[in-house]
Amino acid sequence: MGLTPRELEVTHASLFAAPIRMILARTPGAMEPLKLEHVWYAQNLAPAHHQEFGQLTGVLPRQLYGMTETIAIVSYDRSQPPRPDRIGRPLPGRDVKLLDPVTRDEVTGEAPGMIAVAGTRGKDLFLEYLDDTVTTSRSFLTDDSGIEWLLTGDLAKSDEIGDLSFVGRVDDVVKVSGENVSLTEVEAVIAQAPGVLEAAVIAAPDPIRDFVPHAYVVARSGAKELDIDSLSTWAEQNLAPSARPREWHIIDELPRTSVGKIRRFKIGASES
Numbered sequence: 001m002g003l004t005p006r007e008l009e010v011t012h013a014s015l016f017a018a019p020i021r022m023i024l025a026r027t028p029g030a031m032e033p034l035k036l037e038h039v040w041y042a043q044n045l046a047p048a049h050h051q052e053f054g055q056l057t058g059v060l061p062r063q064l065y066g067m068t069e070t071i072a073i074v075s076y077d078r079s080q081p082p083r084p085d086r087i088g089r090p091l092p093g094r095d096v097k098l099l100d101p102v103t104r105d106e107v108t109g110e111a112p113g114m115i116a117v118a119g120t121r122g123k124d125l126f127l128e129y130l131d132d133t134v135t136t137s138r139s140f141l142t143d144d145s146g147i148e149w150l151l152t153g154d155l156a157k158s159d160e161i162g163d164l165s166f167v168g169r170v171d172d173v174v175k176v177s178g179e180n181v182s183l184t185e186v187e188a189v190i191a192q193a194p195g196v197l198e199a200a201v202i203a204a205p206d207p208i209r210d211f212v213p214h215a216y217v218v219a220r221s222g223a224k225e226l227d228i229d230s231l232s233t234w235a236e237q238n239l240a241p242s243a244r245p246r247e248w249h250i251i252d253e254l255p256r257t258s259v260g261k262i263r264r265f266k267i268g269a270s271e272s
Contacts, residue, residue, distance in 0.1 A: 005034055012036065013057065017043040017188070018198065018262065020053050020061070025197040025220045033058045040064050040076075044166050046188045050084035063087050065166065069126040069139070069150055070117055075164060087156065087164045093124075097149075098156060101170045104141060112157040112167045112180070116141065116149040125150050155182075172264075174203040174211045176242040183264070186213055186243050193234040195219055195226050200254050200262045201245065215245035216267050218253055226250050 005013075013036060020041060039061040045053070054060035065087035066073035074096060077088040090096045097106050098113025107113035119125035121140075125148075128136040141149045155167035167173060168184035175181075183201045190199040197220040203211040215235075219226045228248045235244040255266035 005036075006032075010034070010036065012038045012040075014040040015042075016261065017041055017045050017049075018256075020045060021049055021191050021198055024049060024052055024056070027056060031056070038062070042066075044184065044188055045084045046192050047084050048192050049188075050082075063166070065115075065154075065156075065164070067152060067154075069152070070119075071124055071126065074115075074117055077163075079163075085165050087166050089162055089164065095119075095147075096164070098158060099141075099151070101155075110157050110159065112155045112173070114170055115152045115154045115156050115164075117152060118147050118149050121148065174213075176206075176211055176213070177209040179240075179242040181213065181240075181243045183213065186215075186239060186245070187262075189238050189243075190215055190217065190231070190235070190245075192238075193217075193231055195224055196231075197221070198254060200264060200267055202264050202267055204247070206246070209242075212246040213243060214247040214249070216249045216251050216254065218251060 034057045036057040041061045060082045062082040064073050064076035074094050075088045075090045077086040095118035099116050101114045121127050153170050156164045168182045172183045186201045187199050197218045200216045201213045204214045206212040255263040
């Protein structure tokens with residue numbers, strides 16, 4: 001067995017929200033808190049998980065935003081104390097705007113838009129996707145001033161002081177009876193339900209509502225058998241009507257990428 005974070009005297013950690021939820025679900029309740037100095041994470045955490053992980057690590061985690069294609073991070077939450085739903089403002093030297101995913105027009109107010117990051121390819125933005133000129137071309141937009149923007153495919157919204165909140169991937173936000181529903185946000189809420197280890201939500205076609213959420217849930221180890229009626233009640237108490245799953249599936253595990261991101265398309269394929 002390897003050394004524990006305490007034995008290694010770990011001071012910093014950086015991880016995604018999904019592994020944080022898995023750690024919380026599998027950590028004994030009586031465990032002595034760690035004494036980390038900084039914890040960074042990507043993708044939204046529910047408020048309860050944010051607080052719980054802060055108690056476990058000894059410091060509230062702080063959300064940041066960046067991706068492989070942006071080379072380094074783009075923004076981070078500067079709130080005191082850190083908030084579970086903010087990726088904050090861009091760092092000095094980073095220029096960000098929010099665009100309508102379809103028209104590419106800049107959005108205003110608190111409407112969600114796709115994050116676009118200005119920069120120079122091969123310097124502070126990635127150069128290209130290997131042997132994929134089509135995807136590379138689709139990933140960039142040059143404006144009338146000659147500035148090149150990376151189209152990240154991630155959605156965010158801005159508050160009145162310019163702080164950004166992560167919403168999800170463009171294809172993770174679906175229309176349910178005309179209302180925008182973030183599958184990422186629905187997953188974060190369901191993951192807080194009693195007995196749930198983690199959850200994934202996909203959009204299923206519906207002849208009346210266009211799309212509806214379907215939830216795939218993994219039970220915590222040692223928890224009582226999950227009851228779909230109880231999960232439905234939890235959803236009614238914690239989610240808007242349009243965001244409540246119309247179907248529930250209890251499965252053994254979720255398919256993931258090498259960095260822990262859920263592969264929703266694999267879930268849909270396995271159940272079709």
